[in-house]
Amino acid sequence: MTPLLHLRDVTAFYGPVQALFGVTLNLAEGEVLALMGRNGMGKTTTIATVLRLLAHSGGEVRFAGVDLHAMPSHRVARLGIGLVPEGRRCFGPLSVAENLTVAARPGPWDMARICALFPRLQDRMAQPAKTLSGGEQQMLAIGRALMTNPRLLVLDEATEGLAPIVRQEIWAGVRHLRAAGQSILVVDKSLAELAAIADRAVILERGATVWSGNFADLTPQIANRYLGV
Numbered sequence: 001m002t003p004l005l006h007l008r009d010v011t012a013f014y015g016p017v018q019a020l021f022g023v024t025l026n027l028a029e030g031e032v033l034a035l036m037g038r039n040g041m042g043k044t045t046t047i048a049t050v051l052r053l054l055a056h057s058g059g060e061v062r063f064a065g066v067d068l069h070a071m072p073s074h075r076v077a078r079l080g081i082g083l084v085p086e087g088r089r090c091f092g093p094l095s096v097a098e099n100l101t102v103a104a105r106p107g108p109w110d111m112a113r114i115c116a117l118f119p120r121l122q123d124r125m126a127q128p129a130k131t132l133s134g135g136e137q138q139m140l141a142i143g144r145a146l147m148t149n150p151r152l153l154v155l156d157e158a159t160e161g162l163a164p165i166v167r168q169e170i171w172a173g174v175r176h177l178r179a180a181g182q183s184i185l186v187v188d189k190s191l192a193e194l195a196a197i198a199d200r201a202v203i204l205e206r207g208a209t210v211w212s213g214n215f216a217d218l219t220p221q222i223a224n225r226y227l228g229v
C-alpha cells in the first residue's frame with residue numbers, strides 16, 4: 001500500500017550548508033510515527049522539507065503518492081498536512097476562538113470537538129492567545145492544526161518546555177487522536193512518552209536515518225548510542 005508520507009534518501013541545504021544527508025521514512029495512514037534524534041540532528045529540518053518550507057535537493061518526498069518536489073508550501077497544507085511548529089506560534093493578539101476559526105476547513109474536526117479534546121480551551125475562547133499559559137498555547141496550536149482537518153498531523157517538539165502535569169494533558173490528547181485514527185508524525189525528547197504513544201520510530205543522526213523500527217526493537221543499546229539515554 002502507498003504510504004501516506006514517504007521520504008527516501010532526502011538531502012537538503014541551508015544555503016551552502018548541508019543539513020540532511022539521507023533521510024528515509026515511511027508513515028502509513030492511521031499510524032503514529034516518532035521522529036527522534038539528539039539536538040541538531042535534523043528533525044525540524046526534515047519537517048521543513050515535508051512542509052516545503054525548505055526545498056530538498058535530492059531524494060524523494062511524497063504525500064499520498066504525490067511528489068512534493070515542485071510544490072509551494074501553501075499547496076502542501078491544502079493537500080492535508082497540519083503543522084504544530086516548534087515554539088507553538090499562535091496568533092497572539094487574536095482570541096482562542098479566532099485562532100481556531102481562521103484555520104477551519106470542512107471535516108470532522110470543529111470547535112466543539114477541539115474543546116472536548118482540550119477542555120481548558122473552552123473557558124478561554126474570548127481570551128487573546130498571548131495571555132494563555134505555555135501548555136494552553138500548545139493545546140491551541142494543536143487545535144488550530146486539527147481545524148484544518150489534516151490527513152497528517154505533524155507535531156514538532158510536542159511537549160517542550162511544559163510542566164510535567166501539562167505534558168500529560170498533551171499526551172492524553174494525542175492518545176485520543178491516535179484512537180480516532182489520526183495519522184501523526186511526532187517529535188519529542190521523551191523516549192518513554194513516545195514509546196507509549198507511537199507505533200514506530202525513526203532515528204536521525206547528523207541528518208540521516210540511522211535506525212527505524214518498532215519500539216519493541218529499540219534496545220537500550222540503540223537508545224544509548226543514538227539518543228544518549
Ligand code: ATP
Binds near residue numbers: 014017039040
Ligand atoms: P533540535 O532537537 O535541537 O530542534 P533538530 O534535530 O530539529 O534539533 P535541526 O533544527 O533540523 O535539528 O537542525 C539540523 C542542522 O541544521 C543543525 O546542524 C542546525 O544547526 C542546522 N540548521 C538548522 N536551521 C538552520 C538554518 N536556518 N540555517 C542554517 N543551518 C540551520
